[in-house]
Amino acid sequence: MKLKTSLRSALLAATMIPLGLAAQAEEITIAIGHQSMCTDTYTAGIVIKELGLLEKHLPTDGKYADAEYDISWADYSSGGPITNQMLANKLNFGVMGDYPLIVNGAKFQETDSLRTVYVAGTGYNLKGSGNAIVVPVESDIYSIDQLQGKEVSTPVGSAAWGMLLKAMQDNDIPTSEYVLKNQSPAVGAANIAAGKIDAHSDFCPWSEIMEYRGTGRKIYDGSETGVPYLHGVVVRQDFAEEYPEVVQAFIKAVYEAGEWIREDPMRAVTEMESWTGVEKEVLYLYFSKGGHLTLEPSIKTEWIDALKFNHGVLVAEKAIPPLDFDAWITEDYLKAAYADMGVDYEVDKAKMVDPEVANEGLPMEIWHSRDGISTYGTAAEFLKGMADIRATAALVNATYVYDVESGLKLFGKTAFWVKAGDDFATFLRKGEAEAYASANAGQVVTFDDAIAAYATDG
Amino acid sequence: MRNVTDVEMAKEVTLMEVVKTLGHAVRLDWRRMVVTGLTFALLMQVLMMIALMVRFQGLPNYAVGYDWIGNVIHIIKSTPSWGDIMPIVNQEWLIEIGKMNYDYGTGISEWSLNVVPVRIMVLFVLGALVALCLSLLRTDQCDVATGTTLRATTGLGTVLIAMTNATMSWVVCCAAPSWVVGLAMLGLGVSTSLALESMGPALNLAGFGLLLCTAHYLAWRKTRNPQHLSGSLKHA
Incomplete structure (x- = not known):
């Protein structure tokens, strides 16, 4: 009798397993690749992560009523590896600067079945500040035309590389008249400190780190190119189509991260220093009133023009694949997120902060x-x-x-x-x-x- | 009596016979081929690590293991096109060992060796092919000049494949492991190295082509001269 009861219980339990599985909540994995050593990505990266802003905005009703979110953050020193990880679907979201963004879109469009969409910006400098060319502090070089015949390093493929090429072209210095070396930010900064390289071109906030530490001196600021410098967020299209409300939640988090910084820049840079290791005095140069960075996620027509211009630079230099900008860039998620927050998207989009005036x-x-x-x-x-x-x-x-x-x-x-x-x-x-x-x-x-x-x- | 040239002899040996000879040689020497293949793949990883440590005058200070099988399954599940799967899986790492620079922020990997299982498999095949060629050469009664040429061809093929399957990364050169890092480390300009990067698959194919042609040629020579096949199937 006891055996019969046990057998029946076991059978009943076995039949209940599929029902139990059916009732189990859907787990949504959200993996984000960010860069804690690139200031302009902070509002879509480290700030959201540390303040838990994404969790705050994630949908919990409708089809998400039973959803369980598994959020992970991966920190990278450049945008390239983020793209590789997105291709392997180990990251759904990627945050990076303008040139790596273009490479991301083009690399995905090169595949048969995978795509990303550019869904939001993080911040910008209208004139291109953030990138800069730095020389050792004791150097006798004071202007870009003195770089003829010199060794200049830069992280090839980065926004700073694009800026360097444009700056040299603007000053009639052909590539044959200087030695271009590919060096990562950390290596470039170390070489500037040791006086091993004549000049190094880098992205935010490396030039200012060198200035603050007293090892480097800026001779050329990205603002002289007149091309806006911007960063943004890309998402795998399959993820965005399956969970559009999650993408909107991410954009709301980006917006709130910007508000949090503007509310108290001193508090923000102090916190960010503890999260990233970048000196707060350097971060203040970016995030304070009058700083290099305007935090605002809208996608402006001027940004699309700048991205197209940057793509042209890359095509000429590295023959990267073509990029269909119309298929890649979408404002749909931004508009939906803004509407949910009750903020007028068009007003933000129309705003343009010029440091010279502001x-x-x-x-x-x-x-x-x-x-x-x-x-x-x-x-x-x-x-x-x-x-x-x-x-x-x-x-x-x-x-x-x-x-x-x-x-x-x-x-x-x-x-x-x-x-x-x-x-x-x-x-x-x-x-x-x-x-x-x-x-x-x-x-x-x-x-x-x-x-x-x-x-x-x- | 007229000497019969190799070309004339070739007309008398069919492709099937050459393949049979190759099959026979593989059956005869498969253990050596497996051992050489494994040794080659592992030795390459050790050599790359030593090259990095010597070049950068430092020891690695971090190592990370990756769930390669899990990652590959994940990629296959989430990539609709089979044509896209292989190039992505090719980049998947099993182990990363390198030197992290903590001077700035939370640390930046300056150089690393990336153990990539797909590349290990390629190196294994390379080792096995080299073993096959050397085995065929050992029993070939060719003159010194021909022997030297065949050994040089095998060597060139080996270098091309080994070089294009190097999986080192160096921040100065690029953000992901690339075969051209080896060239850059040897002193070739980074820009030149990067310009050569796209030639990697072609050079890799050329290397395999050379090795396969060498093996085919040696097997053809054996086929036309059957007394060379007098060895017994010791390991069969």
Whole structure:
């Protein structure tokens, strides 16, 4: 009897297994490839990850009522491996800069059955700041035309590489007249510090890391190319079609990450330093008011034009496959996400922040190691503030000023200072500083000399 | 009496007979071929690791294992076209051993050896083919010049295949493992190396072509001269 009961129980249990499986919740795997060493990807990467913003926005009703999400983040030092992992379907989302984005789209379109879609931006600099060419701090090179016959390294395939090619073309320096070397950011930065390379072109925030650490000096800023510098999010098309609401949730998280940074940049950079290892003073140059980066995910017509231009550069240099931009770029997910959030997408899309205009009149800043950031409306006040701090031997983390020509935010210590009468002006490049000095009967002085002018004796 | 040239003799030997000779040679020496194939594949990994350590004057400081089988199953399941599957599976790693630079951020891999099972299989086949060619050469009674030419052809084929199946990565050169890293490490300019990258599959095919032609030629010589097939099937 006991045996019969046990047998019946076992059979009943066996028949229930399929029912149990049917009732089991669907597990949705969301794998994201991001870059913790590329500032412009943070709002679609490290910030969302650390603040749990994706979890907050993921759908939980309708077909997702019983869904269980398995979210994973993988950190990469460049966009190329993210594309490879997306091809293997180990990543659904990828966050990267403009050139790697194009390679991603083209590589997928080269396959028979796989595609990605470009669903959102993360941030931009209208003029192209973020990329830059840096020389060793002791170098006697001050402008790009001095790079003729020199060795210049860059991570080939990156946005910085594209910028370098464009910059050289703009300055009539053919590739035969300089030696181009392929070096990763870390290797390039190490070689600049050791003076082993004449110049290194890199993407955000490597140039500023070198400047902040006192090993490198910027001679060319990406803004001089006039081509916008942007980053964005690509998703595997099969994933996006199966879970469109998850893609929308990701875009809402990108939007909220931008809001979180704007709300309190100091808090944001301090947190981001602990997450990424990049110095907060460097991050402040990007994420503070007047910083290099405008955080906004819309896809503007100008961005598509810039991506097409970049694709042309790659076609000429590396013969990458063609890319059907119309099939690749979609605003559908952005529009749906914005509508859900009650934000007017067209208003955001129409906005365009030009640092030259937007940063005019912004105060200079001193980051006191104990008291935090102080702002100064004029150069005289700023220099007096620095002189006072130095008189007390207090520590300063960093100082920030603006380039008169481009409106670009700079470290005070790396800017070229011009004293003309009682006024001071700050410049990114030596040539423009000297031109301003001769036009205004002034002279180029060092940062220390400028501060010394306001030091009180005793 | 007129000497019969190789070309004239070739007309008398059919392809099937050559294949039979090859089959016989494989049956006779299959253990040696398997052992050589395995040794070759493993030795290549060790040599690449040593080359990286010598070139960069440092020891590896990280190693990561990957679920290769799971990943391949995942790729097959999620890739609709069979034509897309192989190129993606070809890039799948089993083990990554390298040097991580922690000077900036959370660390960047400066160089690494990537153990790629598909490439291991290719190297295994290469080793087995080399063993077959050498086995056929050993029993061939050709003159010194012909022997040298055949050995050189086998060597060239081996170098081409081994070179194009190197799986090292170096951040200075590229973000993913590539056969041209070996060239760049040897001192060839990175730009030149990268320009050669697309020639990899053609060079690989050329290498296999040379080895197969050598094996075919040696088997043909044996077929037209049957006394060379007097060996017994020791391992059959």
